[in-house]
Amino acid sequence: MEIKGARGEGSGGSPYFFPVVAFIMAAPIFAVDTLTPLDTAIAVLYVAVIMPSAHFLxxxxxxxxxxxxIALTTISFLIVHRHDWDSSALVRLGVSLSAISITSILTLRNQQVTSALRDQANLLNLTHDAIFVRDMADRIIYWNQGAEQLYGWSPAEAVGQTAAGLLRTRFPDTPASIQAALLADRQWSGELVHFKxxxxxxxALSRWSVQMDKAGRPVAVMETNNDITERKHSEAMLQKAQAELAHAMRVATMGELTASIAHEVNQPLxxxxxxxEAGLRWLGREVPDLGEARASVERMISSGKRANNVIARLRALARRDDPDHMPVNLNEIVEDALMLVQREADSHSVSVGLDLKASLPDISGDRVQLQQVVxxxxxxxIQAMAGVSGWARELSIATREAREPSGTDxxxxxxxxxxxxxDEQSANQLFTAFYSTKKEGLGMGLSICRSIIEAHGGRISFETNADHGVSFTVGLPALKDPVP
Structure with a gap:
């Protein structure tokens, strides 16, 4: 923010404007010092000419x-005291010259500091980031060009306003909580919603830094904001596209499992x-056996509920809903998924072994999406073992509870x-979209699985077994036990 008239430019645009003003200001002081018989250091008043000069020259x-x-002070002394150089006059001369010299030195130093601050402020204007500084009462005291370009208010309009009021800020947490975190760490970052x-x-992706005085008290906050509106919109569109692709893959998987689905529904029906029929026979006897008839009806109800549960799970798998995270048990997800693929395993002569840890902690996630992964x-x-001969086709599923090196359960x-x-070439591209080791595969299954697991804060990995085959491991953060 360049000060108008700096570096010798007068307010009227002429480089000689202020020197003329300085001469006009100095002339009365010289006249009083030379023509009046006052025994005081009148020349000290020249500091009133020197100090303003730093703002214009x-x-x-x-x-x-x-x-x-200094020259005017010396000339005035020589005119008045050319025949009388007494000690008091010399002292007044020394005081005047000392005052002028000290004032000049301090003025030059202050000018240098002001120039450095001005240059630093100009550097902040070079960035495209929106940067402003506010005091601890949230009043804006500095507003760079990036902020003006982003929000539309000029520095003159923004300075003095409260930042939250001017920008109508929406915070991700209460302002008091954010302020407490800022003062505790001397910095804070997060996403804010502003209005132009x-x-x-x-x-805006906002980063705050607090400035402390020498006593360790907070005096100001510098806020740097980056406009991420388009990025957030793109992320939302990408998530929507991924959700739709995941839904398409679920429907495709259900097509592959048609026989298993029909089997699971036909069994209870x-x-x-x-x-x-058994209940009717018990009722049709000469002496109806009501106990057996009731038991038949109860078994009918149980089988009906089982069929209803199977259909409900299939409808959930086929439905295209937004992810709904809630506490779920991984053992139940594995059992539901195994129910749907059991017939596929039987048709490929694959034996299935389950090793599910009892009392497994819940996880937070979308049941349908996690079921899709499993x-x-x-x-x-199962399909990887379709062409195996010479050794047993075994599918093992195990759940465990573990702790990572970071301490996360x-x-x-x-x-x-x-x-x-x-093979090694396939291993390097296994999670790559549209890469498949199967001729009829779309190459999206594992890619979608990884996206789902990472969206749940987990990870998916694989390793080649020492004997035959591959092991895939999915790890998801466990829910902490509620505090009693």
Whole structure:
């Protein structure tokens, strides 16, 4: 922010404007010092000419004005005391010259500091980031060009306003909590919602830094904001596209599992018919056996509920809903997924072994999406063993509770097969979109699985077994036990 008239430019645009003003200001002082018989150091008043010069003149200009004041003081002394150099007059001369010299030195130093601050402020204007400084009462005291370009208010309009009021800030937490975190760490970062002068909403990645005085008290906060509105919009569109692709893969998987689905639904429906017929026989006897008839009806109800549960899970798998995170148990997800692929395993002569840890902690996640991941891993394992001969086709599923080196408690599920394994080239591209080791594969299954797991804050990995096949491991953060 360049000060108008600096470096010798007068307010009227002429480089001689202030020197003329300085001469006009110095002339009365010289006249009083020379023509009046006052026994005081009148020349000290020249400091009133030197101090304002720093605002209008450069270093050389200030030195010229100071030299001129010293010259006028000396000339006045020589005129008045050319025949009488008494000690009191010399003392007054020394006081005047000392005052002028000290004032000149302090003025030049202050000018240098002011110039450095001005240069630093100009550097902040070079960045495209929106930067402003506010005091601890949230009043804006500095507003750079980046802030003006982003929000639409000029520095003159913004300075003095409260930042939260001007920008209509929406915070991710209460302002008091954010302020407490800022004072504790001397910095804070997060996403804020602001509104421009024209009412347009802006999502800003905001970074705050607090300035302390020598006593360790907070005096100001510098806020740097980056406009990430387009990025957030792109992320939302990407998440929507991923969700739709994941839904398409679920529907495709259900097509592959048609036989298993039909089997799971037909079993309880057949049981309903069988128990219904048995109930009618018990009631049709000469002496109706009401106990057996009631038991048949109860079995019918149980089978009906089982069929209803199967259909409900299938509808959830086929439905296209937004992710709904809630506490879920990984063992239940594995059991539901295994129910749907069991017939596929039987048709490929694959024996399934379960090793589910009891009392497994819950995780936070979307049940349907996590079920999709497990089904995909199980189907891949079964299909990987389709061409195996010479050793047993075994599918092992295990859940465990573990702790990472960082101290985070996780829940894991391992899917282990004894298939043909994965070559080194395929291993490097296994999670790459549109890459598949199967001729009819789309190459999206594992890529979607990784996206789902990472969105849940977890990780998915694989390793080649020592004997045959591959093991895939999914790790997800465990929910902490509620505080009693």
């Amino acid at each position: 450069g270093r050389r200009g200030v030195l010229a004005v100071s030299g001129g004041c 002068r024209d009412g347009t909403q802006v999502i 057949a049981a309903v018919i069988t128990n219904g 089904i995909n891993l199980l189907m891949n394992a 996780i829940v894991t599920v391992e899917v282990r097969d004894t298939g043909i394994g994965i």
